[in-house]
Amino acid sequence: MTDHSAYLATADALIREHRTAQATVTLFDRDRIPLANQQVTVSQRKHKFLFGCNGFGTVPLVNHELEGPAKVWVETYAERLLGLFNAITLPFYWGRFEPKRGHPDTQRLLKTARWLVERGCVLKGHTLCWHTVTADWLLELSNAEILETQIARVRREVSDFAGLVDMWDVLNEVVIMPVFDKYDNGITRICQELGRVGMVRTMFDAARAANPAAVLLLNDFDTSPDYEALIQECLEAGIKIDVIGIQSHMHQGYWGVDKTLDVLDRFARFGLPIHFTEITLVSGQIMPPDIVDLNDYRVSEWPTTPEGEARQASEVVSFYKTLLAHPAVEAITWWDLTDGGWLGAPAGLVRRDNSPKPAYEALSNLIKGEWWLDPVEMVTDGEGRLQVNGFLGEYTLAWAGRTAPLYLDKKGTLSVEVHFD
Incomplete structure (x- = not known):
């Protein structure tokens, strides 16, 4: 050890x-x-390295959809966000982006993207093809129609946002995609027909044709040999993957240096840049280790604690330094600036009232202190x-x-x- x-x-x-x-x-x-x-x-003025965070809360702010305390809250949220990060991930979950077929949320997201680019941010879209949070109306279509519509969706978003969003998580969680069985969905259906490699090729080809200059990621939470095998098969099939995306939702505890280095070395062997796309470290109770699917963990309250905040701050410093020390890593994206986001977890760098936690201060001391002139x-x-x-x-x-x-x-x-x- x-x-x-x-x-x-x-x-x-x-x-x-x-x-x-x-x-x-x-x-x-x-x-x-x-x-x-x-x-x-x-x-x-700016780091070359991409220190990122998902910035979903900027969408209602930029589009003037809030008033009163909610507006004040999101303004503080944006101040904290842009005060630390130079890369922002925007939401393109199909089921929310186009809940009604033919009515995509393009204009709201375009306005948000312009606002963030004007403030010096590098943007990434998440995600173009995923079996979760996909459009329910796909189930009304045949598999051939689902595939045609999915390809058109990739081309539309990548083309519409070219010059603003030039980085995309093209496919999310392909390892589990064809065997996902929690509920029926159109994306799993077509992945079962095409196979994983065929699915990756089809979506990457569509994205590449729409914006040849875009940086295209394959993203997954699965850091097992199954993900390595998928990447190897895609590369051997001649598919050009620009970046390997690795999720690291550590609700069940910090990986530690040894596991982090193991993951880095195993995926760096492909010679491609690595982005840690979704980082979570909680500042409250650690999720029990027997939970297989993190989405299955449900508690009425999941508060942050002083002890947890001290632990989170220490782990943030350790994890970021371990990643930044590896030459293959080009981006690190924190997932949820504030507490109470995904799974209701105390996984933010700031509390629900937007007050900075020790982890925010510790990360700021690195990004805008130790690693800044x-x-x-x-x-x-x-x-x-x-x-x-x-x-x-x-x-x-x-x-x-x-x-x-x-x-x-x-x-x-x-x-x-x-x-x-």
Whole structure:
């Protein structure tokens, strides 16, 4: 078993190795003359790494659907959300996006997407094809019609949102999809006919045709060899998967460093980027281990506790550092900013009243503290150079009332020129 404290020290070193750049930056004025011996302010604006959260609560806010206390609550929610995260997942569950056939919720989501992009967020749509929360009216159709309609739905959403939402969980939970038996649904029906690999190929082809520039994910909660086998079969069949999505709903307790590293190493062998797409760590009672389907756990109340909040904060730091230390991981998405979301769990980084928990503060201290460069005054040398060491991302250089962007987009030692026009 890995020594937790010792590993975190190792993780810090690996994070610096994989996530930072040491850049020699040469500054020029508009006449291409080096800015020698000049005072410059360097400020970080954005991480390259995607620190994400689902942002479903922004939809009613942006569309002005709330008043009074509810409006105040969601405004605070959005402030907490955007104060920490640079990547937001938006909801495209078919049964809610198009509960009545031919009447999709496109305009509300487009308005929300524009609002978030204007605030610097990278967006992902979740999800285009899933057997759960799918449209009930599919059951009125034949299997051939269901397939045709599902393909059209993929093309429509990916096309309509291109330029705003250019990242998609194309299929969700394909491992269980053809054998799902809790209730009848149209997606399981067609997956049984096509098979898992055929289903993935069909939906990825439709999404790729609609937006060739989109980043397409296969996403699953199943971290067993079954998911590995599915990915292997898809790749051998020539299907281009851009990113492997891994869910990590830890209602039954933190995985710990050893399991996390095992999952990372097993899925990194495919040579594809990994996104941890749905992270849950609770700050209350841990769900009993004998629950097989998390959806089966029902309690009248599931409160957060001071002891649980302290545990959650410690686990958040451990999990994020373990993931960030692995070079294959390119995104981490927390699931439910506030308590009382999925399953009613105390799984938020903030409480039901939007007050930050220790976990929110701990994560903020990493993303906007330990892994961030606060504004710093520097002076160029006689050849207009200065040394900027920081996490990969976007920076602003300010000199003599002017600003210019600086991009640290590759780890290690860099030489960069910046021109003030």
